[in-house]
Amino acid sequence: MNQTGTVKVVSEATLRRLPLYHRLLKDFAAAGRMRVSGPDIAGVLELDPTQVRKDLETAGIAGRPRIGYVLADVIVALEEFLGWRKVTEAFLVGAGSMGAALLGYRKFEECGLRIVAAFDTDPSKVGRRIHGKHVLPLEKLSNLAERMHILIGIITVPAAEAQDVADQLVAGGVRAIWNFAPVRLRTPASVIVHNEDLYCSLAALSQKLAGALKRDPAPLPAYPFSN
Amino acid sequence: MNQTGTVKVVSEATLRRLPLYHRLLKDFAAAGRMRVSGPDIAGVLELDPTQVRKDLETAGIAGRPRIGYVLADVIVALEEFLGWRKVTEAFLVGAGSMGAALLGYRKFEECGLRIVAAFDTDPSKVGRRIHGKHVLPLEKLSNLAERMHILIGIITVPAAEAQDVADQLVAGGVRAIWNFAPVRLRTPASVIVHNEDLYCSLAALSQKLAGALKRDPAPLPAYPFSN
DNA sequence: GTTAAATCGGTAATTTTATATTGATAAAAC
């Protein structure tokens, strides 16, 4: 937010590049470097130098001519900008295999996300722990979310149940939803929804591969593999 | 590919909307509908009608004035365009929790992806099956990929090992990589790489949430939850 | 010191993407 109280809207594309810079810069810092230039970053990540500079500018990061940027400052500023410097608590709903996988991502905490509990309807899962996190019954979801002022909900339930879970999360006061179910959720405009739709992602890959194979066909499999 | 032999480049944004249309249209078909109009689709998905029509046009789909589109035709054309009508075989590398989650996605086959085997270095995993798929030793990866003419590789190993795995996949003749490891892979230009970087995704969510909270702050948690 | 080179900052041009407008078409209503 700037002095006028307006919040700059940052493009999704920029938002997805910033963590790349952050990661690279952490590597540079670990290697003992103190400074970095826009062209440096652009070179490694194969991006346009101007774009890198504009992205950093968006995050409120300034450099100095001929010098570049002070590595430590940029890293801190990026974390600040991305909201990684204070941890936000989240509930994960759906303790299936994808849910379990996410519960195991330890580095999320470094990115400001702490999953404090999981929820599921399956009695065989409720009461157990997955990667150290309690699995609680779904009935308690919205109540607990409200009492604990949980701001982020992660949905890893089957598509058919996702909308219902989303409604409960919203009822519990959640402000952002990370949705791994392959459905478009209906939520109030005030709730941020981020869809991680692997089928859509796969579609993009498939289509590009199909195009590439048309240009340059692949031979047929010689040794079929029985599964 | 058109008659001139050129391949139309489709924007990533369009490519990610097409599966949404496909899913919706399958629902419509299941409900017994025979036709659909652009505005219909746009209404449900909250998109611009012109954009929907343009997307369909990109996929080579034509409609008729006042009629709209024939549902069955659009579904087939979308699947054709997305490369979903012929199944492509894939290897998955990294039988950790994310790998296991992906091995459990049964619907991938409907999207033209069949994961035929998994690979891992961990002796406790090798030789076992996960969701019915064999886990094989990593040493066999590039050799088997080549012999079986595997075109897609899915990387779900830790970041540190991802580049090595990518190299082996490329050596085995793989043409597309679906990369879940949080690193940018170095591959020949002919190989399609699709990054599914959850940390970048999370960053986008965090930043938007941070912005929303600045506009409309959340109360502090009243009941801390010990884990 | 002076010069040369590298890099940021701001602005402009380009390209891409999204949206609006208008006309043609065909079905349905009357």
Next chain:
DNA sequence: GTTTTATCAATATAAAATTACCGATTTAAC
């Protein structure tokens, strides 16, 4: 049969994102 209406198609406009350019600045080389 005529009119009305909904829709696709094509074109035009607007918005956004990317890339290019140029001047200012500061370090390093000589």
